[in-house]
Amino acid sequence: MSQKNGGYRDADIYIVGLGITGIEHMTRETEAVCRRSNEVLAVATHPSILRYLNTLCPKVTDLYAPSYREDEHRGKAYDTMTANVIAAALAHPPVTFATYGHPMMYVFPSRQLRWLAPYFGLKVRTLPGISSLDTMLCDLGVDPGAEGLQMYEATDLLIRQRPLQPDVPCLIWQVGTVESVLFSTAASRPERFWRIKEYLLRYYPADHELTAVHSSMHPLLEPTTTTFRLGEMEEHHLTLHQGLTVYIPPVGMRPTADKELAERISSVAHLESVTQPHTAVRR
Amino acid sequence: MPMILDAGVVMSATVNGAMKALRHHRHRSPLCQEGGMSRTAMNEILDRSMLDEDFRRAILADPDGALAGYDLTDAERAALGSRDADEATKLAGRSPVAAIIVVNISNLNTFITSIVYLENLIATRPDVDERDKARIRQRCEEITQLDGDRTEPIKELLATMW
Numbered sequence: 001m002s003q004k005n006g007g008y009r010d011a012d013i014y015i016v017g018l019g020i021t022g023i024e025h026m027t028r029e030t031e032a033v034c035r036r037s038n039e040v041l042a043v044a045t046h047p048s049i050l051r052y053l054n055t056l057c058p059k060v061t062d063l064y065a066p067s068y069r070e071d072e073h074r075g076k077a078y079d080t081m082t083a084n085v086i087a088a089a090l091a092h093p094p095v096t097f098a099t100y101g102h103p104m105m106y107v108f109p110s111r112q113l114r115w116l117a118p119y120f121g122l123k124v125r126t127l128p129g130i131s132s133l134d135t136m137l138c139d140l141g142v143d144p145g146a147e148g149l150q151m152y153e154a155t156d157l158l159i160r161q162r163p164l165q166p167d168v169p170c171l172i173w174q175v176g177t178v179e180s181v182l183f184s185t186a187a188s189r190p191e192r193f194w195r196i197k198e199y200l201l202r203y204y205p206a207d208h209e210l211t212a213v214h215s216s217m218h219p220l221l222e223p224t225t226t227t228f229r230l231g232e233m234e235e236h237h238l239t240l241h242q243g244l245t246v247y248i249p250p251v252g253m254r255p256t257a258d259k260e261l262a263e264r265i266s267s268v269a270h271l272e273s274v275t276q277p278h279t280a281v282r283r
Numbered sequence: 284m285p286m287i288l289d290a291g292v293v294m295s296a297t298v299n300g301a302m303k304a305l306r307h308h309r310h311r312s313p314l315c316q317e318g319g320m321s322r323t324a325m326n327e328i329l330d331r332s333m334l335d336e337d338f339r340r341a342i343l344a345d346p347d348g349a350l351a352g353y354d355l356t357d358a359e360r361a362a363l364g365s366r367d368a369d370e371a372t373k374l375a376g377r378s379p380v381a382a383i384i385v386v387n388i389s390n391l392n393t394f395i396t397s398i399v400y401l402e403n404l405i406a407t408r409p410d411v412d413e414r415d416k417a418r419i420r421q422r423c424e425e426i427t428q429l430d431g432d433r434t435e436p437i438k439e440l441l442a443t444m445w
Contacts, residue, residue, distance in 0.1 A: 022333045048333040076442075083437035090426075090433055116441070119423040219339055220332050220363060 009036065012093035012122040013085060015110045017102040017129015018044060021219050023052045025130040031056055033127065034096050039088050042098040043081065045217050053098065061088070075181070081109040082116060089122050102131030106153070106173065132245070133171070135215035139223040140247055142169055147250055154178040154196060154246075164203045167254040169247070172196075175212070176242040190234035197233040204251060206231030212244040324353040328363065411444065419444075 014033040019025020022045075034040050034056040041061045044050050054060045063081045081097070088095045097103070103110045103126055110126065117124045133151070137143070151171035152162055155178050164170060176188060178196050210233070212226045226244075228236050240246075256262050264270040328350070332339045341349035346364030355363070411419065419440065426436045 024336075046329070046333055048330040051330070052334055079438050079441040082441060083434045086437050087432060087434040112441075116419075116423075119420055120427055218329070218333065220329075220342065 009094045010123075011125035012089045012095070013113060013117055013124045014094060014096040015103045015113060015124060015126040016096055016098050017105070017127070017131065018042070018049060018098050018100050019130040020045075020101055020132055020135045020215050021217060022046060023049060024219065027127070027129065029127050030098070030129065033094075033125075034098070037094050037096040038092040039095045040098055041081075041085050041088060041095060043100060044098070045100045057096070075108075078109045078112060082112045085109075085113055086116060086120060086122065089117070090120060093122070102129045102133075103127070105131040105133060132215055135223070136171070136213050136245060136247070139213050139215055139225065140211065142247070144169070147253065155181070158195060158199055161199075164200075165254075166203045166251040169250050172246040172248065174242070175246045176240045176244055188237045188240065190237045193234040193237055193240065197230065200230055200233075200248070204230055204248065208248070208251060211247045211249075212236070212240060213247055214241075214244050324355055325359060328353060328355075415444075 011033075014037060016030040016033060018030070034053060037057050039059040039061060040053050040057045041063050042050060042053055043063050044053070050060055050062055061084065063084060085095060085097045097109065097113060099107050099110065101107070114124050114126065142149070148165075148168045149171070150165060150168050151173065153173045154175045156162070157172065158178070175193075175196065177184075179192060206229065208230045209227050210230055212228070214224045216223045226236065226239050230248075233240075328342075332342060338349065342363060346360070350360055350363060422440050426433050426440065429436060
């Protein structure tokens with residue numbers, strides 16, 4: 001296989017994100033490494049994205065079709081993706097593993113590739129992409145700078161009984177697949193949401209309003225949001241599909257605990273006490 | 284109203300149910316038959332609007348004008364023009380997810396591919412100890428020496444680690 005860029009390459013495997021709504025979410029950096037690659041192996045949300053990747057790289061492989069099997073552990077699908085990428089990188093480096101969203105945002109194959117590739121002597125470089133967290137912050141109008149942000153995967157939240165802070169905005173991912181790691185296209189029963197509702201009720205009142213959000217996957221569509229009371233969560237079992245993330249707004253604001261520091265943060269004298277003189281910085 | 288909606292496909296009101304229903308009705312509904320005019324038009328619009336910004340802007344600015352040359356049902360035309368998931372939901376008569384289905388309704392492959400996004404990827408693998416690492420390293424060296432496609436040996440190696 002010919003070497004691109006005059007034989008120079010800084011990685012054998014590039015791991016990139018394709019964004020959420022389509023090619024406009026792809027970064028120039030991502031496009032550049034796709035051009036540099038001898039093969040792009042992709043998990044895309046739309047066939048036209050694969051075709052667009054084909055304009056950047058002559059060999060594009062769709063990883064979705066050979067990877068998923070009904071009722072099979074999702075881990076097997078990830079193993080198939082990982083194995084295909086490693087095999088391609090051994091055969092004709094460099095290659096790109098491209099997934100929708102951000103490659104390090106709920107994408108196990110990316111983590112597995114980073115872990116396994118060095119055993120084969122392969123160098124990996126990971127590039128950022130626009131994640132569904134990014135799009136959801138826009139869809140919801142939430143800025144983590146104001147009150148912070150906590151986020152958990154739904155099943156992990158229950159298994160580890162992770163404590164929640166009700167005064168901090170919260171995102172619960174993969175509510176629609178809670179309580180199972182098996183890949184399934186079957187609709188959920190109300191019972192699926194009993195346990196997570198009971199867990200959330202430890203921290204939030206039953207009439208607290210939650211919003212299920214699903215960012216747009218196509219530039220012609222708007223995002224969808226559904227708001228419901230926590231106490232009625234299981235009634236929305238048909239709405240809570242696999243792609244939704246549930247946003248839980250904070251219950252009130254945490255009061256100031258360190259009043260002395262709160263008074264000092266606008267003080268020039270305090271700033272000077274924690275910074276070096278400008279002359280010292282120049283040196 | 285497209286026949287597929289009349290047939291109650293989206294009444295399952297979930298992505299999962301609708302996907303199964305779409306599979307089922309693909310062989311029954313004229314709308315979803317391979318090569319049907321509406322399906323061809325929707326495919327072209329979906330693909331073109333993903334890749335062609337000018338076309339997308341034209342749809343957003345003047346949906347009737349931009350889509351005039353396409354053989355679409357009224358519901359498809361309305362869903363594409365409005366961008367409004369709730370409106371599309373009303374058309375479908377059911378869940379917000381129906382909005383996606385309405386737009387992709389004539390393109391089963393597109394819709395199924397979209398499902399990938401709906402299944403965010405997460406898993407955790409148990410930690411490996413030093414002895415495991417030595418075994419993995421040795422097996423990786425062996426696989427590297429193999430001729431031909433190494434995909435299956437790598438999958439087998441990974442399977443031993445779950």
